[in-house]
Amino acid sequence: MLRFALLFTALFMAFSPARAQAAPKEADIEAYRALVALDQG
Amino acid sequence: MITAGYRLAKANAPFCKNKWRNPGWVLHSYQQYPDRDTARAAFDFPLPVAIAALVEGGPADQAGLRTGESFSDLPGGIWWGADPVRHKPSFALVDIVNIRVNALFDGGQAVGLLVRGKPGEAERRVTIEPPAICASYFIISSNGQDDAGADGQYVRVSAALAQYTPDADEFAAIVAHELAHNILEHRKRLDAMNVQRGIGRMFGKSKKAFLQTEMEADQLSVWLMVNAGYDPAAAVRFWQRRGPDKDKGLFSDGTHMGWRDRIKILQAEIEHIQTLNQNRLPHEPPLLAKM
Numbered sequence: 001m002l003r004f005a006l007l008f009t010a011l012f013m014a015f016s017p018a019r020a021q022a023a024p025k026e027a028d029i030e031a032y033r034a035l036v037a038l039d040q041g
Numbered sequence: 042m043i044t045a046g047y048r049l050a051k052a053n054a055p056f057c058k059n060k061w062r063n064p065g066w067v068l069h070s071y072q073q074y075p076d077r078d079t080a081r082a083a084f085d086f087p088l089p090v091a092i093a094a095l096v097e098g099g100p101a102d103q104a105g106l107r108t109g110e111s112f113s114d115l116p117g118g119i120w121w122g123a124d125p126v127r128h129k130p131s132f133a134l135v136d137i138v139n140i141r142v143n144a145l146f147d148g149g150q151a152v153g154l155l156v157r158g159k160p161g162e163a164e165r166r167v168t169i170e171p172p173a174i175c176a177s178y179f180i181i182s183s184n185g186q187d188d189a190g191a192d193g194q195y196v197r198v199s200a201a202l203a204q205y206t207p208d209a210d211e212f213a214a215i216v217a218h219e220l221a222h223n224i225l226e227h228r229k230r231l232d233a234m235n236v237q238r239g240i241g242r243m244f245g246k247s248k249k250a251f252l253q254t255e256m257e258a259d260q261l262s263v264w265l266m267v268n269a270g271y272d273p274a275a276a277v278r279f280w281q282r283r284g285p286d287k288d289k290g291l292f293s294d295g296t297h298m299g300w301r302d303r304i305k306i307l308q309a310e311i312e313h314i315q316t317l318n319q320n321r322l323p324h325e326p327p328l329l330a331k332m
Contacts, residue, residue: 023082024076024078024079024082024083025079028076028079029079029082029083030083032074032079032080032083032084033083033084035181035183035200036069036083036084036093036094038042038181038200038203038204039042039043039067039069039093039094039180039181040042040043040044040067040093040094040095041042041044041045041203041209041212
């Protein structure tokens with residue numbers, strides 16, 4: 001039973017959308033916007 | 042970037058052999074950024090390629106286009122799934138759209154474009170009739186380098202180098218130097234000479250050819266700046282700061298002159314320009330009179 005629980009947890013962690021795809025950070029988003037501001041200049 | 046590039050290319054159009062009808066925009070795609078999800082979060086991309094920046098008062102701006110908008114009916118169609126270097130930053134889609142749009146404008150007529158904006162907004166058709174100006178696209182690169190370049194079609198300045206310049210005139214000095222390479226068709230000339238681009242560029246005829254093209258680009262750059270209303274002395278100021286910062290001395294690859302010699306060349310051209318009637322712009326650059 002314990003082995004099954006561990007396996008299930010490991011699988012859940014591996015395929016969790018939150019783990020596979022971290023949300024973009026606000027600082028990175030602002031850095032990209034600053035880059036495009038240079039396109040304008 | 043597009044503001045400086047467009048201004049230089051438009052003001053010097055009478056002297057350019059190769060011209061494009063330039064709408065005054067910069068396009069971008071989330072595929073060109075190191076992290077595509079961050080790019081999608083930062084910008085509106087109704088389609089994978091959208092307008093990143095517009096020249097204020099330029100043809101696209103006057104036609105009512107806005108940043109973040111895309112084009113949905115380009116001739117020949119676009120396979121938006123095209124992604125030749127998946128997971129690596131790529132300008133491939135932007136390049137395809139630029140080529141398609143250029144082909145549209147080549148006809149010399151007013152062009153109607155179907156424009157797609159934010160989700161929920163109705164598509165609309167705009168008509169645009171841009172003038173022919175010196176041929177070049179202008180882009181900022183985020184390659185982590187501190188450099189600029191020109192390949193015959195694109196003028197590229199890295200974000201780091203753009204941020205190094207303290208004002209619009211010094212930034213224009215960099216853009217003018219790279220635009221000069223394209224106007225003088227240096228890539229084509231160097232290719233015709235079969236110059237070495239690897240380590241071989243540091244020796245013999247390749248080194249001599251690179252040095253010659255760099256000197257010509259410096260000479261022409263200040264003429265382009267004056268014609269566009271920029272202060273040509275900004276090119277000198279740029280090298281007075283940049284030279285000591287980046288002087289590689291004996292470790293230089295020898296394809297560019299030392300910064301002190303570059304300043305002398307720039308000053309000689311500025312003195313030449315100052316002998317001309319400043320009320321009669323634009324001045325024909327001597328290097329372009331030969332083309």
